[in-house]
Amino acid sequence: MPTIHEITDLLKKFAPLKLAAEWDNVGLLVGQRNRAANRIMTCLTVTPHSTQEAIAEQADLIITHHPLPFRPITRLTDETPDGRLLLRLIEAKVAIYSPHTAFDSARSGINQNLAEGLGLTGIQPLTTHEIDAGSGDGRYGGVSGPIELVELARRVKTFLALPQVRVVGELSQPVTRIGVSCGSGGSLLATAREQDCDGFVTGETNFHTCLEAMATGIGCVITGHFASERFGVEQLANHLAAELPDTKVWASHQEADPICTV
Numbered sequence: 270m271p272t273i274h275e276i277t278d279l280l281k282k283f284a285p286l287k288l289a290a291e292w293d294n295v296g297l298l299v300g301q302r303n304r305a306a307n308r309i310m311t312c313l314t315v316t317p318h319s320t321q322e323a324i325a326e327q328a329d330l331i332i333t334h335h336p337l338p339f340r341p342i343t344r345l346t347d348e349t350p351d352g353r354l355l356l357r358l359i360e361a362k363v364a365i366y367s368p369h370t371a372f373d374s375a376r377s378g379i380n381q382n383l384a385e386g387l388g389l390t391g392i393q394p395l396t397t398h399e400i401d402a403g404s405g406d407g408r409y410g411g412v413s414g415p416i417e418l419v420e421l422a423r424r425v426k427t428f429l430a431l432p433q434v435r436v437v438g439e440l441s442q443p444v445t446r447i448g449v450s451c452g453s454g455g456s457l458l459a460t461a462r463e464q465d466c467d468g469f470v471t472g473e474t475n476f477h478t479c480l481e482a483m484a485t486g487i488g489c490v491i492t493g494h495f496a497s498e499r500f501g502v503e504q505l506a507n508h509l510a511a512e513l514p515d516t517k518v519w520a521s522h523q524e525a526d527p528i529c530t531v
């Protein structure tokens with residue numbers, strides 16, 4: 270049975286922590302490294318639902334994309350929502366690991382997989398990480414022949430199995446080079462423009478970034494933060510299951526997008 274230490278070594282090979290943003294809090298955040306881990310659950314976020322599932326299913330380790338804890342803490346009590354989740358997991362002996370922005374940027378990370386899933390070719394990072402060739406922030410790539418923005422939206426919906434997405438721009442405007450940035454990716458819009466992208470796919474961004482996209486003629490497809498990253502934790506579970514044939518690995522069945530459309 271692998272130890273948590275052995276599993277985190279595997280995760281660090283897959284998504285080296287040096288790729289993480291400076292402000293991020295990645296790696297093993299809770300847990301005893303020499304304890305065995307026989308049951309591993311991946312999820313996007315530690316919530317009451319994913320916590321409940323991890324404990325009920327007797328997970329030894331949660332690999333959560335979004336870190337918990339994220340900010341420095343000076344006390345751990347049941348007075349805060351995060352404190353309650355952390356205490357429940359610690360009492361149930363569940364360790365927590367988060368690869369977050371290292372996984373976004375990794376060679377086979379979320380942005381790479383998103384770009385591949387949209388059928389882009391010649392995929393490159395929007396900004397390259399000098400320490401690890403082939404990794405970096407976001408991705409961009411081409412589509413064969415210009416396609417209409419509405420076709421890009423269709424591809425996004427198909428790949429992420431979404432009933433709808435939000436779009437900025439004319440549905441018929443042609444796009445040939447597409448930037449991709451999962452999660453709150455609007456900050457990479459300017460970088461995508463510098464790389465001559467005329468299309469951009471992200472999880473979420475603010476109104477003023479949408480106006481900026483419109484003013485500069487970049488057609489945007491906005492998927493929602495959850496959808497832009499959740500498929501990544503499902504792929505990560507599959508990857509780990511293949512690497513650890515005797516370990517039960519699954520992506521949380523209970524977590525869902527906290528935002529619904531009515």
Ligand SMILES: [Zn+2]
Nearest residue numbers: 452453494498
């Ligand atoms: Zn995210």
